[in-house]
Amino acid sequence: xxxxxxxxxxxxxxxxxxxxxxxxxxxxxxxxxxxxxxxxxxxxxxxxxxxxxxxxxxxxxxxxxxxxxxxxxxxxxxxxxxxxxxxxxxxxxxx
Numbered sequence: 001x002x003x004x005x006x007x008x009x010x011x012x013x014x015x016x017x018x019x020x021x022x023x024x025x026x027x028x029x030x031x032x033x034x035x036x037x038x039x040x041x042x043x044x045x046x047x048x049x050x051x052x053x054x055x056x057x058x059x060x061x062x063x064x065x066x067x068x069x070x071x072x073x074x075x076x077x078x079x080x081x082x083x084x085x086x087x088x089x090x091x092x093x094x095x
Contacts, residue, residue: 003041003072
């Protein structure tokens, strides 16, 4: 739901070209970074193994990533950080 609200607030309607956020604040925003970084909700993503993120090495033939599902941008982190559902474990984490 948060992903849909963020897109709705930052997408200009056809009539006047202003977003809902611009109408509310009364200022014109020239940065539409939210729309440029937007991903499709529910699209598959690959998460790097945490051991590799820490700089450690894995054996040669082990998996280096696992499959997840994109659930929108994180509300507590930077707008470039997404909420990812780990399909194997069933938990959501910012990545």
